[in-house]
Amino acid sequence: MAEIALTQVSKRFGAVKAVDDVSLTIADGEFVVLLGPTGAGKTTTLRLVAGLETPDDGRVFIGGVDVTGLPPAARDVTFVFQQYSLYPHLTVFDNLAFPLRSPTRRTPEDEIKRTVREVARLLRIEDKLGNRATQLSGGQMQRVAIGRALVRRPAIYLMDEPLSSLDAKLRSELRIELKRIQQDLGATMLYVTHDQTEAMTLASRIGVIHQGRLVQIGSPRSIYEDPADIYVATRLGSPGINLLPRALFPDVAAPTEAVTIGVRTEHLAIARACTGAVTGKVNWIERLGDQNHLHIDVNQRQIVSLVDPDEGLGVGDEVAVSLRKPLFFAADGQRVR
Numbered sequence: 655m656a657e658i659a660l661t662q663v664s665k666r667f668g669a670v671k672a673v674d675d676v677s678l679t680i681a682d683g684e685f686v687v688l689l690g691p692t693g694a695g696k697t698t699t700l701r702l703v704a705g706l707e708t709p710d711d712g713r714v715f716i717g718g719v720d721v722t723g724l725p726p727a728a729r730d731v732t733f734v735f736q737q738y739s740l741y742p743h744l745t746v747f748d749n750l751a752f753p754l755r756s757p758t759r760r761t762p763e764d765e766i767k768r769t770v771r772e773v774a775r776l777l778r779i780e781d782k783l784g785n786r787a788t789q790l791s792g793g794q795m796q797r798v799a800i801g802r803a804l805v806r807r808p809a810i811y812l813m814d815e816p817l818s819s820l821d822a823k824l825r826s827e828l829r830i831e832l833k834r835i836q837q838d839l840g841a842t843m844l845y846v847t848h849d850q851t852e853a854m855t856l857a858s859r860i861g862v863i864h865q866g867r868l869v870q871i872g873s874p875r876s877i878y879e880d881p882a883d884i885y886v887a888t889r890l891g892s893p894g895i896n897l898l899p900r901a902l903f904p905d906v907a908a909p910t911e912a913v914t915i916g917v918r919t920e921h922l923a924i925a926r927a928c929t930g931a932v933t934g935k936v937n938w939i940e941r942l943g944d945q946n947h948l949h950i951d952v953n954q955r956q957i958v959s960l961v962d963p964d965e966g967l968g969v970g971d972e973v974a975v976s977l978r979k980p981l982f983f984a985a986d987g988q989r990v991r
């Protein structure tokens with residue numbers, strides 16, 4: 655395993671700055687997730703580390719070695735893509751063994767057997783080793799695709815939304831397994847996704863990407879609780895953070911530059927209407943089963959909050975809304991305290 659470092663890396667495609675002056679160090683054994691919407695520059699960043707793209711500016715280091723000019727094959731990384739690409743005519747065993755059988759590796763057959771069985775055990779597909787790839791479900795195929803990356807034991811694993819083609823249940827199962835495997839192997843992983851749950855549950859650190867720039871990097875908790883700006887604040891949290899004009903809560907003590915108040919469920923106290931607080935009206939309840947999303951109208955502004963189904967509130971109820979330690983943002987979107 656090895657450390658990855660990018661120093662002031664930029665990559666342009668014509669007029670588009672896909673990656674813009676990104677500096678980032680991923681420690682040996684760390685799981686860093688790059689989070690951002692489509693087009694933010696996540697895949698390009700991975701491709702720069704893999705050597706599938708060359709930066710216009712900046713350097714890429716793996717294990718302390720400057721690999722900026724080296725081809726992918728010389729970098730000891732594996733890349734797992736969103737769409738599994740298995741050899742359909744081969745068995746699961748042979749698909750997994752494939753990277754070890756490359757002429758440059760010349761791995762002895764008994765070692766191949768041992769490694770393939772070990773990876774199949776990690777991914778819980780030992781009973782499928784004799785199946786052809788076409789006889790597998792989507793989730794099993796993606797496990798094999800991940801397994802193909804694992805057998806090589808590279809210095810670094812790069813994963814580009816490897817779970818996004820799976821249904822929600824399989825995604826959550828494989829998420830747990832990926833994290834377990836990464837910890838078991840002590841693997842260095844750079845993983846990209848636009849799924850906030852994946853980022854929160856997998857990452858040692860989350861890097862939030864916006865228009866090619868790394869706008870904040872930190873533990874999932876710090877990114878969630880202590881966002882640097884409105885953009886980062888809106889990346890995490892379900893329901894999403896409520897962004898409200900400061901004037902809606904005139905009694906709340908706020909820094910003078912504050913123009914917008916960011917309010918998550920945990921910043922809200924909602925009670926049946928009484929005097930003294932800002933009041934609103936419940937105008938919609940989304941029932942999710944174990945919890946509800948409560949939509950409250952406050953002076954024609956919508957606030958959405960998570961509540962227990964047994965809260966006893968109904969559409970049309972008047973409620974008092976008060977805030978506890980919300981987030982404040984200046985006119986330019988930067989956080990102010």
Ligand SMILES: Nc1ncnc2c1ncn2[C@@H]1O[C@H](COP(=O)(O)OP(=O)(O)OP(=O)(O)O)[C@@H](O)[C@H]1O
Nearest residue numbers: 667670672690691692693694695696697698699848
């Ligand atoms: N080979 C290319 N040629 C031209 N433009 C490109 C190329 N690759 C990426 N881009 C552009 O660079 C920007 C970043 O793309 P990138 O694929 O890195 O984003 P992403 O965050 O991975 O998005 P997604 O989640 O959709 O994969 C986009 O505007 C994209 O259109």
